[in-house]
Amino acid sequence: MAVSDQNLTNEIQLHLLEPPNNGASYQSLLYTTAEVAARLNYRANLFNLLTNSFVNFTELPATNNSKIQNLVNNFMDIIDVNYSATGTLAGGGLYYSIPAGSSLEGDEFITVQTAVTLPSLYTIDSSQVLTINFFPAPTFTDSNGQMMVFYTPTIGVFPAVPNGTTFQSGFPDDLTPFIKYGVLADLFNKSGETHDPLRGSICEGLFNLGIELARSWISGSVFEPVAVQQPFIAPING
Amino acid sequence: MPTYATTTRATLRSRIQERLISTFWTNTEINAYINEALRVWNVCTGYNKNTYTNNFAANTFGYSISAAGTNAMFVLRVENAAFRHLDPITIKELGNLDPNWVSNTSTSPTNWMQVGVNSLFIYPTPSTLQTGLTTYTIDTFQVPTQDSDFIQIGEEDLQYIVDYCVFIARLKEGGKEAQESVTLLQGFLLQAAKYNSKILQTSLYKRVMGTFSTQTRNPKLEHQTVR
Numbered sequence: 001m002a003v004s005d006q007n008l009t010n011e012i013q014l015h016l017l018e019p020p021n022n023g024a025s026y027q028s029l030l031y032t033t034a035e036v037a038a039r040l041n042y043r044a045n046l047f048n049l050l051t052n053s054f055v056n057f058t059e060l061p062a063t064n065n066s067k068i069q070n071l072v073n074n075f076m077d078i079i080d081v082n083y084s085a086t087g088t089l090a091g092g093g094l095y096y097s098i099p100a101g102s103s104l105e106g107d108e109f110i111t112v113q114t115a116v117t118l119p120s121l122y123t124i125d126s127s128q129v130l131t132i133n134f135f136p137a138p139t140f141t142d143s144n145g146q147m148m149v150f151y152t153p154t155i156g157v158f159p160a161v162p163n164g165t166t167f168q169s170g171f172p173d174d175l176t177p178f179i180k181y182g183v184l185a186d187l188f189n190k191s192g193e194t195h196d197p198l199r200g201s202i203c204e205g206l207f208n209l210g211i212e213l214a215r216s217w218i219s220g221s222v223f224e225p226v227a228v229q230q231p232f233i234a235p236i237n238g
Numbered sequence: 239m240p241t242y243a244t245t246t247r248a249t250l251r252s253r254i255q256e257r258l259i260s261t262f263w264t265n266t267e268i269n270a271y272i273n274e275a276l277r278v279w280n281v282c283t284g285y286n287k288n289t290y291t292n293n294f295a296a297n298t299f300g301y302s303i304s305a306a307g308t309n310a311m312f313v314l315r316v317e318n319a320a321f322r323h324l325d326p327i328t329i330k331e332l333g334n335l336d337p338n339w340v341s342n343t344s345t346s347p348t349n350w351m352q353v354g355v356n357s358l359f360i361y362p363t364p365s366t367l368q369t370g371l372t373t374y375t376i377d378t379f380q381v382p383t384q385d386s387d388f389i390q391i392g393e394e395d396l397q398y399i400v401d402y403c404v405f406i407a408r409l410k411e412g413g414k415e416a417q418e419s420v421t422l423l424q425g426f427l428l429q430a431a432k433y434n435s436k437i438l439q440t441s442l443y444k445r446v447m448g449t450f451s452t453q454t455r456n457p458k459l460e461h462q463t464v465r
Binding site: 010011014015017052053054055057079080082084089093094095096097099148150152168169170171172173174175176177178196198199202203209210213214217218 | 267270274277278280281282284299300302303304311312329330332333334336337338339340341352353354355356357376378379409410412413416417420427
């Protein structure tokens with residue numbers, strides 16, 4: 001069973017004392033469907049940005065003789081970069097892992113930054129949004145320059161009116177309640193009649209609990225060189 | 239495999255309703271609370287462990303997590319058909335140890351790596367079909383869909399599922415009820431910590447090897463009965 005935007009907005013309506021109708025409308029007129037959808041997208045993306053729960057990897061064509069390398073438009077955060085000057089993986093290209101670095105390091109230690117076959121590092125500190133910079137710029141023949149990029153994508157792609165859109169395949173149902181509480185935290189922290197700082201802080205605490213838990217599981221197996229371990233659970237205060 | 243067959247969803251819901259003003263919450267709503275409580279419990283404890291035997295296609299760079307198991311969420315370990323384990327590894331380690339890890343292939347992979355919750359990698363990329371690999375996973379919780387479905391949690395922990403549901407129900411009420419119900423959530427989390435501490439305390443070799451690198455900055459509850 002995949003949790004959809006209608007499932008979550010239905011539960012949100014119950015918390016808000018609204019008649020549940022899969023998020024189609026809010027009888028009190030204190031909320032709008034578009035507003036709730038926007039909060040759902042925001043909190044889903046924030047959750048993913050803070051946890052790296054959902055990760056994409058893709059091959060992208062590199063730009064010849066240029067430090068600036070374009071990424072994809074659903075990119076949020078970079079995890080790993082590999083570069084091939086000899087074509088795609090399917091075509092037998094040989095990829096090299098490119099370490100992360102900074103422009104300062106590049107400028108200090110790569111004294112001749114003429115184009116090379118293999119870049120020494122990639123940086124994000126001086127790159128435009130949705131790009132990374134290679135130091136030095138790579139050169140290649142034909143269209144053989146390729147990048148294999150691991151990145152955290154946006155996962156909030158829910159429409160303004162809930163229509164049964166589910167989270168992306170591979171994002172587990174068990175993490176969705178925490179995103180719901182993130183949405184509720186935003187709604188309880190609105191100004192005016194709906195303002196409820198107590199419930200807002202409890203819901204924010206639940207959202208943060210989900211972040212800590214997801215990070216515990218994922219960091220244990222992926223991003224830190226330690227074996228998988230049970231998550232530590234911090235106390236929560238209302 | 240044995241399963242719990244003591245408490246149905248209907249029974250659990252009635253236990254929750256006994257603690258609430260029952261007319262304020264519909265059955266559908268409480269069923270949703272039950273599903274949520276089971277999911278949160280699972281994320282807190284990794285309760286719903288499972289084992290699958292899979293084939294992994296040749297020349298595939300990166301598998302969907304569903305290749306590890308239909309409902310897999312986190313992978314705990316992988317072993318081959320000869321019961322020999324593959325070691326877990328990380329992107330950072332691979333980048334440092336084998337700069338060409340993306341391109342390298344082998345007939346006998348040595349490592350596995352989960353990236354995020356949605357991808358599983360076998361390293362080096364298998365150049366032949368890998369048959370009979372066993373994956374040990376934590377699955378998403380299979381929530382009950384019928385009132386007659388049994389809740390797959392032991393009685394010793396089920397009370398805390400009730401507490402969590404009551405907490406969520408009182409959160410809806412707001413005010414003092416919501417504030418006071420936070421202690422129910424804290425009890426739920428404490429029980430999850432006890433469950434985890436038992437697993438940690440029984441992991442003798444992990445402790446000896448010092449692989450609990452975060453333990454000092456995140457001290458865990460000492461389990462009372464397992465030393």
